[in-house]
Amino acid sequence: MDMLVDSFPMLLRGLGITLLLGVVSFVLGSALGALVALARISAFRVLRGSAIMYVSIFRGTPLLIQIMIIYFGLPQLGVQLEPIPSAILALSLFAGAYLSENFRGGILGVDKGQWEAASSIGMPYWRTFRRIIFPQAIRIATPAVGGRFIALMKDTSLASVVTVVELTRVAESIGNANFRYMEAFLMIGAMYWLINTLLSVGQGMLERRLGKAYA
Amino acid sequence: MTKPPIELTGIHKAFGELEVLRGVDLSVERGEVVVLMGPSGSGKTTLVRCMNLLEEPDSGHVRICDCAFSCGASRDGRGRARLMQRARQQTGMVFQQFNLFPHMTALGNVIEGPRQVRKLPTAEAIALGERLLDRVGLADKRDVHPSRLSGGQKQRVAIARALAMEPEVVLFDEPTSALDPELHAEVLEVIQELAGDGMTMVIVTHETHFAREVADRIVFMDGGVVVEDATAEAFFTRPSKERVRTFLRLVDHSGAVVDAPAPRVGEEAV
Ligand SMILES: Nc1ncnc2c1ncn2[C@@H]1O[C@H](COP(=O)(O)OP(=O)(O)O)[C@@H](O)[C@H]1O
């Protein structure tokens, strides 16, 4: 018990960093994912091709390697990033690849009759997208995007390898200090679980809210 | 005399190998109600979709009010998208599957075009929307989302949405065929009233009684061409083509026959 009390401030700081990594990467990854999804359905081949390439690379390689390339590899090319920015960059790029596919699925999941109905009243393409397609696509994509947020929260633990002192790294150092690995890792495991349980409750509420009009 | 609001000349359209429209000429005069009939797969839907360029013909000319389009090889490029939007603002379309915007209320659906496309001030758009909902008998459904409406009510909202653009012409593609039979009348009545008000309309339907009452002209299609183009009176009492007589015998006995899947190419329809 003493151990817990002593390490409480450390755990709290670790939790803060974990949340920071997860939330910031989710926001940046969503913005990136939205742009990539639009590129993916655009009429321009170069845009489509680049989007496909990006998704393929970042989904096809381990996140751990992406983090290490950014933190350990980029300095060789003269780009030196601090640990936290490195981790956020890698997590955002990684999440963006998956989220773009979730968003694309949402957009393609909207009935084609919706585009036609909007066209038939003379609505231009972008306005149709913004007013008619996007709100429906969000609803379709919410379950997958929520799942991606939760996965991302767990993936933040890989930031520990580039010396970011988030929850996993904190548990490691508590364990190293007094060999109570079991307690330390169980403790942070419970914290991840708690965060993700709250996230999925939030997701459920959002889904119900978005679905209200359709019920 | 003013030019007809819809004028199609030499329209050809194929989907892959399948030639769906094989040279259609058709114009619709101001104030005229034209009913399009014909067996399933004869190209009726494709033809009405050409009338607001939801479907782009492979060749031919389409004129929608003051917007003229050449299709295919001589297709005009620059400014076409803008011209198409303009043409579509002058034609309303009512779909078989309603295609209401599910995330908006009935009123929201109706005022979307006036607000976003015609750029009417909100108060004016709402007043217009309420007037149109009242006209289709749904004033009390103003704030209800489509999921809470019956099929007949949905289609009436869709008609109000089309009218909200104050179009020159309204196109209907089988407006009742997705509805249970007991809901047909409420939709047909609304269309009939529009006809009474002098609205120019093109209606694809299998409902012969309705067609007979509402239509000035019946255009009968088969195999991607117009087979008969006659006044409603002449069409039903003395059809000149055997093809039309067979069709009428079948729909008179059961509407179900023509709703059967499209016949395969080469096989005699119906
Ligand atoms: N987008 C499309 N792609 C491929 N085939 C189509 C498409 N739209 C229609 N068709 C085919 O064209 C033919 C005519 O269709 P349609 O115009 O819907 O006829 P109708 O409305 O008279 O039943 C049908 O055989 C149909 O399967």
Ligand SMILES: [Mg+2]
């Ligand atoms: Mg059809």
